[in-house]
Amino acid sequence: MAVGDLIRDAEREFEGEEETAEAVGSGRSRLVRRRRALLAVAASAALIACGGLGAAGLVKSPAERAADTAPPPGTLLTAEATTKVLTRATVTRGQVYPPTRYDVTPAASSPDITQLYVSALAVKAGDAVANGQLLAEVSGRPLFVLKGAVPAYRDLKPGANGSDVAQLQAALADLGHGRGSDAEGEYGPGTAQAVTDFYRQLGHPAPTAGAAAEQAVDAAKRAVEADQRTVDDLKARQGSAAAAPPSGAPSAAPADQGVLPGLAAQLDEAERRLSDDRAALARAQAADGPVVPAGEVVFLPVLPAAVTAVNATVGAPVAGPLLSLTSGDLVVTGQLTPGQAPGITPGMAVEILSESTGTVVRGEVAELGPQTTTPPAGRVIAIGGTAAPAGSGTGAAAAAPAAPAAPPAAAYVPLRITPTEPLPAALGGQNVRITVRRSATAQPVLCVPVAAVYTDATGRTAVTRIGSTGRRVTVPVTTGVNADGYVAVTPVQAAQLQPGDQVVVGR
DSSP states (O other), X not given: OOHHHXXXXXXXXXXXXXXXXXXXXXXXXXXXXXXXXXXXXXXXXXXXXXHHHHHHHHOOOHHHHHHHHSOOOOOOXXXXXXXXXXXXXXXEEEEEEOSEEEEEEOOOSSTXXXXXXXXXXXXXXXXXXXXXXXXXXXXXXXXXXXXXXXXXXXXXXXXXXXXHHHHHHHHHHHTTOOOTTOOTTBOOHHHHHHHHHHHHXXXXXXXXXXXXXXXXXXXXXXXHHHHHHHHHHHHHHHHHHHHSOOTTSOTTSOOOTTHHHHHHHHHHHHHHHHXXXXXXXXXXXXXXXXXXXXXXXXXXXXXXXXXXXXXXXXXXXXXXXXXXEEESOOEEEEEEOTTTOTTOOTTOEEEEEOTTTOOEEEXXXXXXXXXXXXXXXXXXXXXXXXXXXXXXXXXXXXXXXXXXXXXXXXXXXXXXXXXXXXXXXXXTTOEEEEEEEEEEOSSOEEEEEGGGOEEOXXXXXXXXXXXXXXXXXXXXXXXXXXXXXXXXXXXXXXXXXXXXXXXXXXX
């Protein structure tokens, strides 16, 4: 019986006797007191017994304490021996960017334009533009792109000649506007007609040479008209002199031979002057034909091109570059640390991975550049003139606060890569992962995780194989290529290690 039960039984017995004593009388009070003393002694004994049992539970032998604090049984970590092609690789990061960016700043195409505003926008960022495409309208005049290697540096007008005229003729010919009988590189009537037709296709009148050319035409016309009157007058005088005898001479006398030679000489001179002035008029009229202002055309060597930025809205003044265009296939440059560069040579296989799109493009190492801290980027070519007067405060440079100084960049070795196929346009501007395949085994080899290989007390290189019964077997091996966390191994006795065997990699 439990100690608590004994105490409860004693209490019930005491209560019953106490009730009996009250009924019998005070004569038995002495018996009640003795019973109470007995109950107290029993309770004390019960408490002592419980304390002894608890103390006994806390007392342990040294063997028991050692067993309680010992670590759990060890567990072996194993991996499978396998066969695979091992490739030694160097992994780094790289930047994808266009080889050239053109920042286009419109310029006034006429002295009548006093301020440049964006009248209309025909493209947006991300668009591809082709030869002859309209980009925008600035102060009511078109801004368009044509294919050509030489940026526009002068107005092209009748009478001009040169390589820039030749590229204008070629670009218009691609659009169906031939140069007629004009020679290549010479701006003549055929080229003038092609320019007129192209502007009409854009929905704008072709600009002309302006007031100076018109004045030259008017002056040449007046000179030709004066020359013609002189020639007509001399011819009339010559005819009269030949028909009438000199004054006072007999009617049968011959005409004065001194008058006619003088008139003939004057007439010859007047006719030569008339011919020269007619040629000058023709040149003046040709120069007064349609003009392609440098401020309205953007020549790009490779088309189509991509619009990467549009920096203004319709109605806004032109302040700095209006558009940014990129031309040519994307390129990628890897950034090797100085420690990664040794051993990488041209021709090594490369894998370019975009983690954001999952795109994989393969290529090869083209060359390693000199160590630098300049971030990889293409060339930037500014096209056009100053849009805002100096000191006007409307340009981008006047409005932008000074940028904080950038922290110094880490030095790297540029890794030039030649992709086997053009990089997708979606990779433009991305930072990508680049893996250079330095070397690879010619065929699959037996290999194990690097952690499985160790050197024993005798200096032998070995792995530990776990047999089918769990028995550990030390297998001496020689090692080979180390790549991707694996190392090629050749067991001293071939039968001791086979593909699929479990080897110890840790505990």
